[in-house]
Amino acid sequence: MLEITGLTRRFGSVTAVDDVTLAVPNGQMVGIIGRSGAGKSTLLRLINRLIDPSAGRLVFEGRDVGALTGRALRDWRTDCAMIFQQFNLVQRLDVLTNVLVGRLNHRSTLSSLFKLFSAEERALAIRTLDRFDLAEAALQRADTLSGGQQQRVAIARALMQEPRIILADEPIASLDPRNGKVVMDALRRINREDGLTVLCNLHTLDTARQYCDRIVGMRAGRVVFDGVPAQLTAAMVRDIYGMSEEELDQAETVTSTAIEAAPSRMAA
Amino acid sequence: MIGAADLAAIREAHPRVFRRSTAERRRLALIWTVFLAVLALGLWRVLPGWDVFVAGLGKLGFLVRFMIPPAHGGHLDQMLHGLAETLAMAFMGTLLAAFAALPLGFLGARNVLPVRLFHFGLRRLFDGLRGIDSLIWAIVFVAAVGMGPFAGILALAVPDTGTLAKLFAEAIENVEKRQVEGIEAAGANGVERARFGILPQVLPVMLSHVLYFFESNTRSATILGVVGAGGIGLQLAERIRLDDWQEVAFIILLILVAVAVIDWISGRLRRRIIAA
Amino acid sequence: MAIAVAGGGDAVALFETRHRDLRRRKALTTGLGALLFALAFGASAIVGEVDPGRFAAGVPNILDYVHRTLPEISARQPLTDIGEWYWAIDIWLLLMLDTVLMGFVGTLAGTAVALLFCFHAAANLAPTRWSFWLARRGFEFARTVPELVFALIFVFAFGPGPFAGVLAIAIHSAGALGKLFAEVNENADPRPIDALAAAGAGWTETMRFAVLPQVLPNFLSYGLLRFEINVRAASVLGIVGAGGIGEELYLVVRRFLYSDISAIVLLILITVSLIDMGCERLRHGLIEAGPARATR
Ligand SMILES: Nc1ncnc2c1ncn2[C@@H]1O[C@H](COP(=O)(O)OP(=O)(O)O)[C@@H](O)[C@H]1O
Ligand SMILES: [Mg+2]
Numbered sequence: 001m002l003e004i005t006g007l008t009r010r011f012g013s014v015t016a017v018d019d020v021t022l023a024v025p026n027g028q029m030v031g032i033i034g035r036s037g038a039g040k041s042t043l044l045r046l047i048n049r050l051i052d053p054s055a056g057r058l059v060f061e062g063r064d065v066g067a068l069t070g071r072a073l074r075d076w077r078t079d080c081a082m083i084f085q086q087f088n089l090v091q092r093l094d095v096l097t098n099v100l101v102g103r104l105n106h107r108s109t110l111s112s113l114f115k116l117f118s119a120e121e122r123a124l125a126i127r128t129l130d131r132f133d134l135a136e137a138a139l140q141r142a143d144t145l146s147g148g149q150q151q152r153v154a155i156a157r158a159l160m161q162e163p164r165i166i167l168a169d170e171p172i173a174s175l176d177p178r179n180g181k182v183v184m185d186a187l188r189r190i191n192r193e194d195g196l197t198v199l200c201n202l203h204t205l206d207t208a209r210q211y212c213d214r215i216v217g218m219r220a221g222r223v224v225f226d227g228v229p230a231q232l233t234a235a236m237v238r239d240i241y242g243m244s245e246e247e248l249d250q251a252e253t254v255t256s257t258a259i260e261a262a263p264s265r266m267a268a
Numbered sequence: 269m270i271g272a273a274d275l276a277a278i279r280e281a282h283p284r285v286f287r288r289s290t291a292e293r294r295r296l297a298l299i300w301t302v303f304l305a306v307l308a309l310g311l312w313r314v315l316p317g318w319d320v321f322v323a324g325l326g327k328l329g330f331l332v333r334f335m336i337p338p339a340h341g342g343h344l345d346q347m348l349h350g351l352a353e354t355l356a357m358a359f360m361g362t363l364l365a366a367f368a369a370l371p372l373g374f375l376g377a378r379n380v381l382p383v384r385l386f387h388f389g390l391r392r393l394f395d396g397l398r399g400i401d402s403l404i405w406a407i408v409f410v411a412a413v414g415m416g417p418f419a420g421i422l423a424l425a426v427p428d429t430g431t432l433a434k435l436f437a438e439a440i441e442n443v444e445k446r447q448v449e450g451i452e453a454a455g456a457n458g459v460e461r462a463r464f465g466i467l468p469q470v471l472p473v474m475l476s477h478v479l480y481f482f483e484s485n486t487r488s489a490t491i492l493g494v495v496g497a498g499g500i501g502l503q504l505a506e507r508i509r510l511d512d513w514q515e516v517a518f519i520i521l522l523i524l525v526a527v528a529v530i531d532w533i534s535g536r537l538r539r540r541i542i543a544a
Numbered sequence: 545m546a547i548a549v550a551g552g553g554d555a556v557a558l559f560e561t562r563h564r565d566l567r568r569r570k571a572l573t574t575g576l577g578a579l580l581f582a583l584a585f586g587a588s589a590i591v592g593e594v595d596p597g598r599f600a601a602g603v604p605n606i607l608d609y610v611h612r613t614l615p616e617i618s619a620r621q622p623l624t625d626i627g628e629w630y631w632a633i634d635i636w637l638l639l640m641l642d643t644v645l646m647g648f649v650g651t652l653a654g655t656a657v658a659l660l661f662c663f664h665a666a667a668n669l670a671p672t673r674w675s676f677w678l679a680r681r682g683f684e685f686a687r688t689v690p691e692l693v694f695a696l697i698f699v700f701a702f703g704p705g706p707f708a709g710v711l712a713i714a715i716h717s718a719g720a721l722g723k724l725f726a727e728v729n730e731n732a733d734p735r736p737i738d739a740l741a742a743a744g745a746g747w748t749e750t751m752r753f754a755v756l757p758q759v760l761p762n763f764l765s766y767g768l769l770r771f772e773i774n775v776r777a778a779s780v781l782g783i784v785g786a787g788g789i790g791e792e793l794y795l796v797v798r799r800f801l802y803s804d805i806s807a808i809v810l811l812i813l814i815t816v817s818l819i820d821m822g823c824e825r826l827r828h829g830l831i832e833a834g835p836a837r838a839t840r
Contacts, residue, residue: 048742050741050742074745074746075744076744077743078744081742081743082739082742082743084735084738084739086735088735088736088738088739089739090736090753090754090757090758091733091736091758092758096285097753101739101745101753104744104745104746105743105744105746109746109748109749112749112752112753113748113749113752119275119279119286120275122285123270123274123278123279124270125285126278126281126282127270127274127278135281135282138282138285139284157739157743158743161743161744306645307649307652309645310645310646310648310649311649313641313642313646313706314642314646314649314706314707314710315707316705316707320702320703320707321702321707324698324701324702324703324707325701327700327701328698328701328702331700331701349591352591355588355591356587356588356589356590356591356592357588357592359584360585360588360589360592360594363585396813399776399812399816399817400809400812400813401776401777401779401780403692403780403783404780404793404809407783407793407794407797408606409602411605411797412605412606412609413598413599413601413602413605413606414598414602416593417593418592418593418594418595418598421594422599487690488690490690491692491693494692494696495794501692504693504696505696505784508696508700516697520689523688523693524688524689527688528688
């Protein structure tokens with residue numbers, strides 16, 4: 001059980017996450033929706049402790065994880081793996097090493113520095129990659145893969161951490177619909193097969209409805225909706241997004257092309 | 269986490285994941301062997317005996333202790349004069365090199381004078397000039413024009429002429445052709461073409477190079493005194509010979525400050541030139 | 545025309561005053577610049593003892609000096625003459641080899657130090673403020689003090705010989721490379737760094753796996769460039785007793801062994817060019833294999 005109580009984070013005068021209280025039982029698949037800037041990414045980064053909270057408590061299985069430092073903090077981060085919109089792989093390394101990177105906190109720094117991963121770890125990496133049909137690509141460089149493949153490598157990396165929770169920040173926003181489906185299926189599988197809690201920021205409503213047990217709607221840093229997909233009525237959608245679902249769909253086409261344009265701009 | 273049988277099966281299916289291919293292993297072994305052999309040879313040639321090393325470390329510790337606090341020992345005017353000489357050498361040396369390199373750069377550019385053999389010869393001359401360190405030139409010029417900063421100026425100017433001429437020639441070769449053609453169409457002769465068609469385009473680049481060389485010459489000029497070519501280097505070398513470490517430290521500090529100031533000024537100027 | 549002037553009189557007047565102001569300011573800057581330049585020129589000429597007369601008198605000396613160093617190679621027996629010119633080729637080659645090795649070991653040591661601290665010296669990666677400050681200042685110091693100054697001090701401490709030269713080269717290279725490496729680090733893609741931190745990797749491991757793979761090709765390229773520079777530097781450090789061919793060169797200069805001077809200088813030139821060419825090929829190989837694809 002992950003218990004979030006009154007979690008708040010301010011950036012200067014902006015309150016990105018405002019007094020959020022949630023209780024997530026183990027094994028649940030939660031979709032977090034809301035307009036861009038609603039505080040979804042900040043919430044996930046707060047949970048992973050990439051960002052420190054300004055106020056509030058964060059408790060996992062009775063362990064207060066909001067105040068950890070050093071070794072204990074790294075252990076907590078290992079327990080809640082992150083998946084990013086841009087995959088965040090090390091482009092110049094091969095897929096295998098990218099996946100093995102998930103083991104770093106499980107081993108001594110010295111042997112890691114020389115890249116001395118054991119045969120068991122390599123085998124585990126291959127087996128994990130194989131779950132997503134990527135074992136054959138193990139020795140290819142990450143930058144030779146397609147976006148969908150890269151995101152699945154990122155999921156394999158997350159699994160190598162042997163985490164309890166997966167935090168996925170817009171995992172399919174940079175992918176085309178077909179690859180988006182493959183990646184969402186993969187997340188759904190690890191939720192069902194491995195019993196991992198999945199917290200997933202999503203920018204498309206129907207994906208959230210289709211894949212998630214529970215949907216959390218955020219607006220301006222606050223949780224304004226928390227329920228099962230069936231409870232997400234047209235009125236609720238209007239409340240979360242400030243527009244109706246049809247208007248949202250239209251805006252969505254604009255947004256998704258904008259998102260596709262973003263990485264190419266970075267590459268240039 | 270993974271059973272022995274599974275491990276064996278995965279190993280079987282993906283041998284390369286566990287062990288590099290023979291060819292790659294050989295290649296890596298070769299590279300490392302050559303590298304380590306050269307390193308071993310190098311260490312064998314350069315490392316001193318253990319006792320020399322330990323004694324040297326001790327001496328180094330002593331002399332660092334003796335450096336504190338840095339003091340000018342009443343020779344401040346002498347040191348400042350040395351520093352002024354250093355700056356003057358850097359300034360004049362760079363200026364001289366820039367003026368010498370300007371015509372040479374034009375002559376060395378393929379698009380100005382398209383004569384292959386001439387161009388090739390000139391470029392090799394540039395390489396020759398810059399291939400010899402200014403300290404060696406300083407030795408030559410001290411022998412030719414006597415000790416003092418003048419020899420230092422010439423010693424800085426000669427190799428820089430080579431490098432700057434090369435850089436200038438490259439800048440000129442990269443000019444935008446249309447502007448030059450415009451000037452040609454207006455009926456300009458060769459010199460006019462260079463003056464009005466090319467120079468305005470390359471001047472900012474050239475100035476920026478020259479300023480950069482001024483910075484680096486300030487550093488070089490601090491040491492030419494060691495062979496008698498003027499500047500603060502002579503005093504530094506003398507103080508070291510005389511075991512006067514407080515003053516050595518003071519001179520090093522002077523050098524650091526002077527270099528930092530020159531870097532700062534020149535950096536600002538360069539940014540302005542590039543922005544304009 | 546008249547209408548336009550009548551209609552836009554104010555605008556024209558405004559434009560005119562603005563224009564005049566701008567021109568005046570520009571003239572002032574130019575004038576001030578010219579004045580400063582003239583002052584610097586005058587002062588430098590006096591302090592630098594610039595003396596065209598002495599230079600004119602010196603030119604024949606220079607030419608004479610250079611002329612004397614040139615070897616006599618007759619068309620009748622060129623090989624014998626060249627053999628005579630390079631009469632001590634065995635000694636010189638060994639010294640030249642030492643010089644190259646000094647450059648090699650010094651570059652390697654300097655690169656190692658730079659590699660160790662360049663992550664601390666990058667604003668986006670430094671784990672603590674004080675280590676950032678310390679690394680920055682350390683690199684700055686090491687690169688600003690000229691090699692020859694370090695060499696003088698080390699010759700005093702360790703006695704004459706290549707070790708002093710290697711140390712001097714190593715320290716200076718550490719400073720120069722450290723700064724360049726830190727700049728490369730600051731341009732590294734932050735996304736993998738985020739990912740590794742989020743996976744619970746420590747700082748050292750994050751540098752090793754998220755940053756190093758991105759920056760290594762650039763580091764190698766800079767290291768090779770530094771090696772070229774350092775072989776040149778090593779060839780003159782001998783002048784202050786820090787080993788290598790420079791010592792021999794200074795010796796023959798002071799003993800006025802003219803043809804030996806040209807022989808050694810030519811040997812240095814050839815060696816340096818060969819190393820430059822070799823390194824350039826390696827660098828091109830690196831650039832083609834690496835950053836072109838890695839910059840994403
Ligand atoms: N590092 C930061 N510094 C300052 N402001 C930030 C930072 N990260 C997020 N914010 C602000 O916090 C708000 C929420 O951002 P974010 O969590 O990225 O929203 P979402 O992921 O829902 O689009 C935004 O207004 C954003 O500008
Ligand atoms: Mg976001």
